[in-house]
Amino acid sequence: MHNTKYVFVTGGVTSSLGKGIIAASLAKLLQERGYSVTIQKLDPYINIDPGTLNPYEHGECYVTDDGAETDLDLGHYERFLNIPTSQANNVTTGRIYQSVINKERRGEFLGKTVQVIPHITDEIKRRIQRLGKTGKFDIVITEIGGTVGDIESLPYVESVRQLQWELGQENAIVIHLTLVPYLAAAGELKTKPTQHSVKMLMQSGVAPNILVCRTEHEINDNIKRKLALFCNVKTQDVIQSIDAETIYDVPNLMFDEGLDRVVLEKLQLSSEKQPKLIAWNQFLRKHKNPKSTIEIALIGKYVELHDSYKSITEAFIHAGATNETKVKVRWIHSEELTPENVLGKLKGVNGILVAPGFGERGIEGKIKAVQYAREQNIPFLGICLGMQMAVIEYARNVLGLAAANSTEMDLKTKNPVIDLMEEQKTITDKGGTMRLGAWDCKLDKNSKVFDAYKTAMISERHRHRYEFNNQYFDALTKAGLKATGVNPDTGLVEIIELPNHPWFVGVQYHPEYKSTVLNPHPLFVSFVKAALEQSV
């Protein structure tokens, strides 16, 4: 039987230490050493998935090929590892309880009292081992969301304790990520918070095997020794993780610190093959030495929290590197765009991206931005709601249908150019009921998208309820808006373009989810290239 090894990543002291980036960087190094690796995120909240969460709560909702609505860390995993994740890679407390309660209703517990221990912890352990049991992975890294000491994290920590006992320390290790703060007044790095958070873990019966210490300043050997002594690890198991210029530096930094080496040692796996990171470092060199700079306006209604558009901004970094260009993002709140100020706010940008979104707030601003891009010949990319706004703008201002709208915004509009999909009409539940995941799309060979993808059949990820209303297909086509990508089975319009514009593309799907360091998304590469050409 395939002996899958498990690495758990817990977090202490504060949230937002970047567990996802550490997990992804370690996975990258192990992958480069020839191991097959995947990463899983366990989230301690009670929502079944983040699909129903407002982006202000947790940032972007990331979507996998199999249609799971997941935590944005899965985006980092895919961008670093260049392999797709799935529903099994993200588990929430809500989902754990839901399966246990469903089993209880089916009578599967045979009259027993259903309890956190063992029933919830058994379900957590089952979910953790699910990926391992596929036989596809040598190593599964499991990131435990939240901070050690939180009440809601307790069942997860207990499950880790049990698994480590069941599988043995050579098959399951714990990396604890903590913060070593710098007190400017004292001019000192402080180890006490780390000691306390390790103590907290130990109270639950888990002793970390490796400490990764987030810090703003170099951690010297004295401090490492102190941390080692008080946290019960070897000095070489104390790994410094200093603030990096970019998240994409972290794999190299972790290699320099020996994180992958100590992990392999503890898992009794060979560390003979060295990670080379050749393509990765080529990307980094281009990313850090751009030959030009362009500015792209990102119009959205959640711009206060940049994490709401994480995959989009990362896709710009990948596509920028390919074009050896720095892509600066000008964040524009769609609610603040008015006919009077649109000129001033968008002046000088080389490209305009109208972002995905839900509901009415800010849509008139988005439509104004589309109009500006269309009339001023500025490269434009509309994603999901952004594509729908482009259709509405064209219907209103070119076709002359002043009432044109989406029925999401105006149920009674006379011209529903964007309408609820047929299969959505009977759905009342909000969670997990959109058109989700990967769907095929056939491209028109005479189009900007075909030039970008260089293939006629593509598969892209979706997350929407509304669609282009084909009743307006002929009128819009005659007026110059071209459908250049269509679902081959349903005839759904997935892509629109304006052939008489330097680069104007609207896509019903989310290309940003599939952009990775090693495979920058062709549409973003082409969009950035068009913006760059317009800028000179």
Ligand code: GLN
């Ligand atoms: N609100 C739109 C819909 O449901 C667009 C969704 C999105 O941008 N992801 O169709």
